[in-house]
Amino acid sequence: MQYAISILLSGISLGGQYALIAIGYTLVYGILRLINFAHGDVFMVAGLLMVYLTSFLGGILPPAAVIPAGLLLAVVLTVVLGFVIERAAYKPLREAPRMSVMISAIGVSYLLQNLATYITGGLPQMYPEIPGISKTITIAGVPTKVVTVVTPVLVLVLVVALTQLINHTKIGMAMRAAAKDFETAQLMGIRINAVISVTFVIGSFLAAVGSVLYFTNYPSIVPLSGALPGLRAFVAAVFGGIGSIPGAVVGAFIIGISESVIKGSSWSIFSDAFTFALLIVILVAKPTGLFGEKVTDKV
Amino acid sequence: MLKIENLHVSYGGIQALRGISLEVPDGKIVTLIGANGAGKSTTLRTITGLVKAGSGSIQWNGEELLGKPIDKIISAGIAMSPEGRRVFADMPVLENLRIGAYLRKDKAGIEEDIKWVYSLFPRLEERSWQLAGTLSGGEQQMLAVGRALMSRPRLMMLDEPSLGLAPLVVQDIFSIIREINRQGVTVLLIEQNANMALKIADLAYVLETGNITMSGTGAELLANEKVREAYLGKNG
Numbered sequence: 001m002q003y004a005i006s007i008l009l010s011g012i013s014l015g016g017q018y019a020l021i022a023i024g025y026t027l028v029y030g031i032l033r034l035i036n037f038a039h040g041d042v043f044m045v046a047g048l049l050m051v052y053l054t055s056f057l058g059g060i061l062p063p064a065a066v067i068p069a070g071l072l073l074a075v076v077l078t079v080v081l082g083f084v085i086e087r088a089a090y091k092p093l094r095e096a097p098r099m100s101v102m103i104s105a106i107g108v109s110y111l112l113q114n115l116a117t118y119i120t121g122g123l124p125q126m127y128p129e130i131p132g133i134s135k136t137i138t139i140a141g142v143p144t145k146v147v148t149v150v151t152p153v154l155v156l157v158l159v160v161a162l163t164q165l166i167n168h169t170k171i172g173m174a175m176r177a178a179a180k181d182f183e184t185a186q187l188m189g190i191r192i193n194a195v196i197s198v199t200f201v202i203g204s205f206l207a208a209v210g211s212v213l214y215f216t217n218y219p220s221i222v223p224l225s226g227a228l229p230g231l232r233a234f235v236a237a238v239f240g241g242i243g244s245i246p247g248a249v250v251g252a253f254i255i256g257i258s259e260s261v262i263k264g265s266s267w268s269i270f271s272d273a274f275t276f277a278l279l280i281v282i283l284v285a286k287p288t289g290l291f292g293e294k295v296t297d298k299v
Numbered sequence: 300m301l302k303i304e305n306l307h308v309s310y311g312g313i314q315a316l317r318g319i320s321l322e323v324p325d326g327k328i329v330t331l332i333g334a335n336g337a338g339k340s341t342t343l344r345t346i347t348g349l350v351k352a353g354s355g356s357i358q359w360n361g362e363e364l365l366g367k368p369i370d371k372i373i374s375a376g377i378a379m380s381p382e383g384r385r386v387f388a389d390m391p392v393l394e395n396l397r398i399g400a401y402l403r404k405d406k407a408g409i410e411e412d413i414k415w416v417y418s419l420f421p422r423l424e425e426r427s428w429q430l431a432g433t434l435s436g437g438e439q440q441m442l443a444v445g446r447a448l449m450s451r452p453r454l455m456m457l458d459e460p461s462l463g464l465a466p467l468v469v470q471d472i473f474s475i476i477r478e479i480n481r482q483g484v485t486v487l488l489i490e491q492n493a494n495m496a497l498k499i500a501d502l503a504y505v506l507e508t509g510n511i512t513m514s515g516t517g518a519e520l521l522a523n524e525k526v527r528e529a530y531l532g533k534n535g
Binding site for chain 1: 347349368369370373374378379381385387388389390394397398399401402446447450
């Protein structure tokens, strides 16, 4: 029983972390019809930024201020990174065939991974302990980190905030309009490039928050640390119906819990195989995913 | 006044406009008629900035529009109801109207104009909370016009407003266009239904494969032998 609870807890926590990444995939896809392959690597960079920032800030700030300042800066810099990637690698290709943008995204992904290899020398970097969420507590007799409990709550808060933003603000209205029809949105006076930038900013912000939660659980960061979580989150977004925010969240929790259950069984080694088999099954059986809309290509 | 001079546009290796010049005087209804592919839509899309033009000049009250970003052109007082209506199908009618006022900051004015649009199209008010995708074709056209009006334009451009609508509905749409014009909005209309368009137009231009081949008042072109043959049918 305790074993089951601990598996469920870690699955929910993992699912929440995937959800924060998956939303970034789904938002960008919703507006640009682009699978942003670099998104998982942005998540990895967010983790590395925190490592380097805390060690740098440790030399100049009082100890109590290092982590909060590091968190703040890491999130801000990740957001800037997402913004710059879009402006430098995707915006110049706005009129190009979609495949070119996709290839550019793959290029950015490798660029970030190789940069990380260069900077870290390929050595795993230890994510700093964050007071408060790194502590161990006991739930129903199961010892776990506070982050396990914090994650689903934080995900819920962020998703509700994001939904409010999208449904009840002007920029949200512009995002919804741009997701449906670029041209008509522009005829309303909506600046498409501004909307796209906002989308990348939101996606990178959520990935940065996700990285804090994820790397607190799995503190060793290597240049490929973003690749697999990114892929799993991508599968989650497709599973839920790419373009749909609730879909991405539900998909992520399903993927996270399945992963945790399989890792806790004697089939542990097949956990990723299962995730990607799930991708194939969903693509064959219901290509639009759980909450996906009919595929309508934008003109 | 909108004044286009020697406008050349080509895209995809095709010359869509080969140096057209035309004028849309304030307060008038001007129509551009012509066959499919003559360049009518391209003209409107170039004015809004959706199509980045090759060369020439588009002056709006003395201000050059060519090369300006779309949002600047919209806020200069030009709006367009696009071909095929292109309403936001999964937004309610009211939100479609609000998005038409996207660039405006005057909240009170926006509320007032929603009432104004609803008074022009009472059927939209009845369907205020209905998703735009569930409206009939005619209602969607009204919504597209209403949405464009929400930016409070001085020049309203309509791309094929009668396309695919039943004759009675077309009558409705055209009487609304006249009403909008009476309330002081200049109208630039492109239509395949040349008969209807010429009847309400003060000024008309005929566009053929990227060139303006004829112009005159609506009545003049209605009476013109060539126009009757090419665009109105023998009995038009």
